[in-house]
Amino acid sequence: MKQVAIVGVGLIGGSIGACLRENRLCERVVGVGRNLERLRLARKAGLIDAVETDLPKAVAGSELAVVCTPVETIARFSITALESANSCVVTDAGSTKQTIVEQICQQLSSQPERLKRFIGSHPIAGSEQSGFEAARRDLFKDRLVIMTPTQETAAASTDLAKRFWESLGAQTVLQSPADHDRTLASISHLPHLIASALAASTPPEHLPFASVGWGDTTRVASGDVELWRQIVRQNRQPLADALRGFQAAVQEIMTAIESGDDQTLVRILQQGKTNRDSLGN
């Protein structure tokens, strides 16, 4: 590819840029954003080649645009990108898919030619940090990217995005937007809320005693509050379902503790260990 536009140069966008540049996967990486000063710092940090505040202009010269902004703005920027060029494939990196894909499909329902070039993506990578300062060129290495083509998506767009993510070292898998959101509720959004609930409900007088275990279990609660508010807001139903399953397990433990039912306790501890051990370190 000659040019890739990264819309939103934060942890994810910056890491994409770093990897593209490091491995010379395209001739030019254009970082798109509102804050010219931040964009220039990202360029200075070696994450992008060029800076641009005008999205249509950046997209016009690109074969691929990757929208890496907070989830509530992804649909809007993707639509602008699709409307600004006639050949640029547009994808994103949002942690939710159903709402975003629906918004784009609805607003462009009368322009199926433009919808052919949109393919939703979500690289399952990141950290509790945010901002391009935390970007890492190996962020996507051996990670999974879930791609969510719709009936409108052209096979060529899916192929291009697939090759793009794989060039960053990731593996790709296709799911429906709804399946993606259920999966992510379970393995990412629910853990985040649990970590937040645990960290928030720990009595202040006990915090000075917190050690490695509490620190691991609550690590993701350090994540950016506004980014996570948007994610939770966009994935309400699957997240409520996942929360209910978790609450049932907690209640089972509570009942086992109160009634001295070691058998149930051991069964849950063992199932948890088996599932956790299957992931490795």
Added chain:
Amino acid sequence: MKQVAIVGVGLIGGSIGACLRENRLCERVVGVGRNLERLRLARKAGLIDAVETDLPKAVAGSELAVVCTPVETIARFSITALESANSCVVTDAGSTKQTIVEQICQQLSSQPERLKRFIGSHPIAGSEQSGFEAARRDLFKDRLVIMTPTQETAAASTDLAKRFWESLGAQTVLQSPADHDRTLASISHLPHLIASALAASTPPEHLPFASVGWGDTTRVASGDVELWRQIVRQNRQPLADALRGFQAAVQEIMTAIESGDDQTLVRILQQGKTNRDSLGN
């Protein structure tokens, strides 16, 4: 000190031995256990100087005995140790204190001279691993050790144990056994049960998508099931109280999600982030 006896040479006992030997903090470290073969392997790994299956014999020649077995056997071994010698100070490394201290004080209530030499301890250090193979000589560096002297404990015993833990690089703090158990319920035992509940309730079809966030949040669920059954069993009431506080926070999040109450959601996310950030990385 001339000789320290370590009763139970696993992760904790092995790490104590490694640190004592590395820094030449005593002339001889005796590892006490039932399994001679495992003890010999621990000696070969450089964690102890000598092996002994006869607890009274090991204690008789020691100034300090540290009982590092699973919590349900700590009281029994501590009592044997206290009865086997007339000058050896006995402490432990158990994650619970109230039950252990009560059992020892009750059984030795007619021998207050022996009780003077017992001082409960809990180094807040460890990992999801177990066994002496995971021992590390820096396990206690900059960690907190909660010590729980009773009215029966001699000041000289507390002093000796305090100097012992500090020589391993730890800081010490005194609490009542009941306060210790409430603190640990909140910062260690509750996180463990939450991690287990999350790992156990994650649908199997979603596990292949689990990434860093799920992995961090569930890490401690890999811990030894039997060790944790015993800890939970010994700390039922404080743990049930901590669980209720956590359940309330989860229910508040659930209600906020279902009613679209972003204000409450943001308040909890922000409180969780503030508490987590206060710990550092």
